């Protein structure tokens with residue numbers, strides 16, 4: 001066992017080593033809770049737990065990853081999520097969606113969609129609607145720019161699972177965006193290029 | 200409903216369609232990369248698709264949440280750290 005450090009020294013180390021990641025933890029908490037005041041409570045809880053568990057942190061390792069893990073665990077415990085929205089891994093469906101995504105992207109004039117409308121709100125809505133852990137995976141990797149392996153550690157799941165769920169999450173966001181564009185009549189549902197062919 | 204026979208693109212589009220995220224994330228082997236880039240050099244659809252997905256990820260990245268008052272949060276957390284007892 002390592003020697004326990006006095007509280008004053010722990011506080012000094014937490015301030016020096018962990019606190020610089022406050023912004024990162026705050027953003028992550030916000031993405032988990034989607035509510036700022038709840039997120040602030042979670043951030044405080046994360047740093048208090050970091051204080052208590054500081055003897056388990058190996059100085060020199062990735063403090064951000066360590067804090068994110070604490071944050072996510074604290075979040076899950078605070079939620080007691082009775083209904084866990086977990087998508088099954090439907091390989092065939094995924095493959096089909098990939099192909100459909102390709103068809104729309106290439107045929108329906110979606111290429112310049114990002115230039116034509118403010119897609120931010122639609123993307124935000126799609127991300128907010130993602131089930132866990134797809135939501136966390138997308139946030140960690142695409143927003144926080146974490147490596148697959150680090151996200152896997154934060155979430156306690158294998159890297160292969162991170163990868164397949166990340167891809168699924170992106171596809172869901174993409175579909176939502178395409179749906180949004182179609183509702184706004186920005187797309188030709190049949191795909192521009194093939195429409196009117198062979199009558 | 201989309202009928203499969205109506206969906207026509209060169210069959211080797213599959214190399215891009217299947218590996219598109221790994222490609223964009225930089226997780227493909229040198230061989231795979233060469234195969235994908237060869238295909239992209241001659242397939243405008245896959246170029247469009249790849250650019251679309253790249254743009255999508257770029258837009259997702261831009262949605263980083265912003266705290267309304269980071270200074271207040273910092274003070275609060277700092278106070279909590281100083282109040283807390285380590286174990």
Ligand SMILES: [Zn+2]
Nearest residue numbers: 212242244245
């Ligand atoms: Zn192609």
